[in-house]
Amino acid sequence: MTLNKKSLSQTKQVVSRDPVLDLERKPVDESRITAFESNLRGRLLRPGDEGYDLSRKVWNAMIDKHPGLVAKCAGAADVVASVDFARENGLLVSVKGGGHNVAGKAVCDGGLMIDLSGMKSIRVDVAARTARADPGVILGELDRETQAFGLATTLGIVSKTGIAGLTLGEA
Numbered sequence: 695m696t697l698n699k700k701s702l703s704q705t706k707q708v709v710s711r712d713p714v715l716d717l718e719r720k721p722v723d724e725s726r727i728t729a730f731e732s733n734l735r736g737r738l739l740r741p742g743d744e745g746y747d748l749s750r751k752v753w754n755a756m757i758d759k760h761p762g763l764v765a766k767c768a769g770a771a772d773v774v775a776s777v778d779f780a781r782e783n784g785l786l787v788s789v790k791g792g793g794h795n796v797a798g799k800a801v802c803d804g805g806l807m808i809d810l811s812g813m814k815s816i817r818v819d820v821a822a823r824t825a826r827a828d829p830g831v832i833l834g835e836l837d838r839e840t841q842a843f844g845l846a847t848t849l850g851i852v853s854k855t856g857i858a859g860l861t862l863g864e865a
């Protein structure tokens with residue numbers, strides 16, 4: 695399958711009209727997509743696939759964007775492969791952590807959404823009083839793991855907000 699206008703018929707809104715970044719105007723060969731998919735430990739979702747709509751859903755229910763592809767990353771290697779794939783094919787990219795950005799920046803119309811929300815590892819170093827957390831972790835999950843050791847860090851007040859966007863200072 696080639697990602698062209700027909701296969702992207704579910705894409706209702708196309709924000710980017712830049713010909714370099716617009717997947718609708720710059721189809722990607724199926725062979726490249728298949729090679730990318732086979733290189734992922736996570737899943738590659740297309741419009742209509744089970745889980746696609748759940749993945750593109752964010753906290754702000756008014757956001758209704760339709761990525762051309764969604765890479766559900768399972769680890770850092772998947773993230774590297776996704777960024778490489780997008781760069782090599784000149785695709786628009788969005789990155790989803792906890793999905794709480796009110797403007798819905800985590801989701802793109804067309805292009806590739808790199809969905810990190812399934813990456814949930816948290817490791818607490820009690821001696822160093824630090825924690826390392828994956829980009830899909832939300833505030834309540836980090837609190838739970840740190841509080842088990844009597845530790846806490848400054849976060850927001852809504853437990854389902856993502857640590858990624860909050861840490862990066864995204865509104």
Ligand SMILES: Cc1cc2nc3c(=O)[nH]c(=O)nc-3n(C[C@H](O)[C@H](O)[C@H](O)COP(=O)(O)OP(=O)(O)OC[C@H]3O[C@@H](n4cnc5c(N)ncnc54)[C@H](O)[C@@H]3O)c2cc1C
Nearest residue numbers: 789791792793794795799800850851856858859860864865
């Ligand atoms: C109900 C609610 C309560 C909130 N409460 C607070 C609060 O108490 N304190 C506070 O400071 N803020 C709060 N916020 C704001 C929140 O911190 C930001 O919206 C933050 O960006 C959410 O992060 P996220 O990972 O959930 O969002 P996402 O929408 O997934 O990501 C936000 C932005 O960061 C980018 N991004 C995400 N992960 C990565 C990554 N790994 N690499 C590069 N870019 C990435 C996304 O592309 C997007 O542009 C709240 C927001 C909501 C909706």
